[in-house]
Amino acid sequence: MSFLSIRNLSVRLKKGPPLLRRVSLDVAAGEVRGLVGESGAGKSMIGKAVLGILPPSIEVTEGEILLDGVDLLRLPLAERRKRIGAMAALIPQDPLTALNPSHRIGPQITDRLVDILGWTRPKADARARELLAEVQIPDPDRVLRSYPHELSGGMRQRILIASAFAAEPRLIVADEPTTALDVTVQKQILKLIAGMQARHGTALLFVTHDLGVVSKVCQKLSVLYAGMVVEDTSVTDFFAAPRHAYSAALLAATPKYTDPLAGLQPVPDAVIAAVQAEVAAFDKGVAHG
Amino acid sequence: MAEAKVLDGRSLVRRRAGLRLWLSAGWLTLLCIVALLAPWISPKDPLAQDLFLGRLPPFWVQGAEPGYWLGTDSLGRDVLSRIIHGARVALTVALVAGAITCVIGATLGLLAGFLRGWVDMVISRLIDIWMAFPPVLFSILLIAVLGPGLISIIIAIVVIDWTRFARVVRAEAMAQGAMDYVASARVAGRGRLGTMVREILPNVLPTIVVLLTLEMGIAVIVEAILSFVNLSISTDDPTWGGMIAEGRTSVHQAWWVLVFPLVTLFLTVLAFSQLGEGLKDRFDPVLR
Numbered sequence: 001m002s003f004l005s006i007r008n009l010s011v012r013l014k015k016g017p018p019l020l021r022r023v024s025l026d027v028a029a030g031e032v033r034g035l036v037g038e039s040g041a042g043k044s045m046i047g048k049a050v051l052g053i054l055p056p057s058i059e060v061t062e063g064e065i066l067l068d069g070v071d072l073l074r075l076p077l078a079e080r081r082k083r084i085g086a087m088a089a090l091i092p093q094d095p096l097t098a099l100n101p102s103h104r105i106g107p108q109i110t111d112r113l114v115d116i117l118g119w120t121r122p123k124a125d126a127r128a129r130e131l132l133a134e135v136q137i138p139d140p141d142r143v144l145r146s147y148p149h150e151l152s153g154g155m156r157q158r159i160l161i162a163s164a165f166a167a168e169p170r171l172i173v174a175d176e177p178t179t180a181l182d183v184t185v186q187k188q189i190l191k192l193i194a195g196m197q198a199r200h201g202t203a204l205l206f207v208t209h210d211l212g213v214v215s216k217v218c219q220k221l222s223v224l225y226a227g228m229v230v231e232d233t234s235v236t237d238f239f240a241a242p243r244h245a246y247s248a249a250l251l252a253a254t255p256k257y258t259d260p261l262a263g264l265q266p267v268p269d270a271v272i273a274a275v276q277a278e279v280a281a282f283d284k285g286v287a288h289g
Numbered sequence: 290m291a292e293a294k295v296l297d298g299r300s301l302v303r304r305r306a307g308l309r310l311w312l313s314a315g316w317l318t319l320l321c322i323v324a325l326l327a328p329w330i331s332p333k334d335p336l337a338q339d340l341f342l343g344r345l346p347p348f349w350v351q352g353a354e355p356g357y358w359l360g361t362d363s364l365g366r367d368v369l370s371r372i373i374h375g376a377r378v379a380l381t382v383a384l385v386a387g388a389i390t391c392v393i394g395a396t397l398g399l400l401a402g403f404l405r406g407w408v409d410m411v412i413s414r415l416i417d418i419w420m421a422f423p424p425v426l427f428s429i430l431l432i433a434v435l436g437p438g439l440i441s442i443i444i445a446i447v448v449i450d451w452t453r454f455a456r457v458v459r460a461e462a463m464a465q466g467a468m469d470y471v472a473s474a475r476v477a478g479r480g481r482l483g484t485m486v487r488e489i490l491p492n493v494l495p496t497i498v499v500l501l502t503l504e505m506g507i508a509v510i511v512e513a514i515l516s517f518v519n520l521s522i523s524t525d526d527p528t529w530g531g532m533i534a535e536g537r538t539s540v541h542q543a544w545w546v547l548v549f550p551l552v553t554l555f556l557t558v559l560a561f562s563q564l565g566e567g568l569k570d571r572f573d574p575v576l577r
Contacts, residue, residue, distance in 0.1 A: 048472075051472075051475075051476045052475070052476070053472045053475050053476060056405055056406055081475075081478050081480070082478060084476060084478065085476065085477050085478025086478070088476065089476060089477070090472065090473055090476045092469035092470075092472060092473060093469065094469055097468040097469045097470065098468070098469035098470050098472075098473060099470055100470045100488055100491070100492065101492060102491035102492050102494075103491065108470075111487070112474070112477040112478070112479070115479075115483075116477060116478045116479065117478075160473075163473075167477075
């Protein structure tokens with residue numbers, strides 16, 4: 001039984017076009033699933049739906065999101081919040097806006113543990129210090145007393161990772177956690193996330209548009225196009241031989257260090273036309289059935 | 290070396306901000322003390338008329354009378370004493386009206402900007418409709434209905450100016466609401482009200498403080514305008530606006546009756562706005 005199981009999830013803009021088209025995917029306990037696709041494919045939307053933070057302008061039209069066997073969409077709002085808060089966490093994309101500029105780092109990590117999960121203050125403080133040490137932040141006591149603007153982007157992303165693991169969640173959604181960082185810092189952060197994930201045995205839904213990142217941290221992979229899962233496979237199979245033409249084109253479009261002069265290979269028009277036809281056929285099927 | 294220079298630059302900016310803060314806070318503190326102690330420190334009775342002492346010039350001009358430091362008006366009332374007593378009305382209006390306007394406007398703005406949906410719809414339409422009324426006419430109308438008096442002025446200011454807070458705070462709350470830290474708080478299980486108070490409010494607070502001090506300055510001006518058109522408190526009681534209105538009629542014979550209350554008013558409004566900017570520089574965690 002998967003820890004997170006999404007079944008036929010469709011969301012759309014209220015009275016607007018669909019954004020996710022019957023998405024199904026599973027993340028087993030302790031497994032890392034990558035979610036790739038181009039901008040606007042709906043990668044982040046899936047993460048947001050799981051965590052219950054879809055913007056108010058977007059509605060779920062069908063499907064189930066089973067978190068440890070319970071459909072979140074059927075739970076009353078307060079219970080859904082409680083369940084998500086206890087079992088899941090988010091590593092957000094932009095470390096610059098993901099920490100509250102008005103609060104010191106320490107309380108930002110510990111207040112939630114104390115207020116919402118009912119930890120004692122000393123226990124939460126000790127946990128925060130231990131986590132900062134685990135994400136290799138030197139001088140944790142000083143950092144805990146700092147304001148976010150006093151720290152670098154890489155440092156802040158480490159703190160966000162620490163904070164996500166604070167309550168030992170069983171699922172973490174990482175929404176492009178390295179996109180806003182320098183390439184040099186990206187590598188360290190990736191290693192850190194992968195290491196933390198392995199040590200804590202957390203299931204991880206890793207949203208990214210970078211196939212290189214996927215090959216480093218993920219075991220399973222879902223490729224999205226226009227809110228549709230076009231391929232659901234293991235990472236080894238994917239890099240050996242992608243099944244869907246769009247996935248193959250996406251893989252071919254990745255720049256290669258071995259041959260930088262080859263330039264960028266755009267996804268061929270024919271492939272796009274084919275996958276768009278698939279989407280259109282799907283929408284027609286939904287309308288008729 | 291370069292580092293040291295940067296640090297020097299920063300401390301310079303801070304010192305300047307500090308000077309602005311201290312000057313404006315100093316003036317307002319002085320005004321508050323003067324207003325509180327008005328009955329004991331004002332040199333003359335602000336209401337006492339003496340037609341033999343009408344239009345006395347201020348102390349440094351030929352023909353001044355000792356004890357009447359800033360001269361007298363056409364009815365022989367002491368200008369300095371009237372300014373001191375006028376400060377009571379001005380500051381009462383500034384503090385009470387400013388605070389009430391701030392609380393009402395900021396609360397509505399925060400709710401609209403963070404909760405969005407129908408709450409935002411209702412509050413935003415209300416703001417739009419409200420702002421379509423011309424404010425001066427609106428306040429005169431309100432005073433006409435409520436009757437003149439200190440409470441009426443305060444009500445008029447609150448009723449007209451809450452939109453100023455609501456609009457700005459709403460926009461700010463919306464911007465903050467889109468930040469990732471709000472999403473993180475929601476994922477962690479913070480309720481809507483908790484998120485609004487703990488995550489959003491602290492980041493909107495510097496803006497609210499600046500608006501509040503501006504609003505206090507505006508309240509002083511509104512009170513003066515209403516006094517000027519004789520819709521403030523009873524005409525006997527000294528107010529800066531009332532003094533300016535009286536001084537206007539005799540500006541060629543006795544400029545001091547107009548100029549001193551005008552300068553006081555100007556300095557006070559300026560001090561309020563500079564206080565806001567100074568506080569923002571000092572307490573905004575990002576600028577600090």
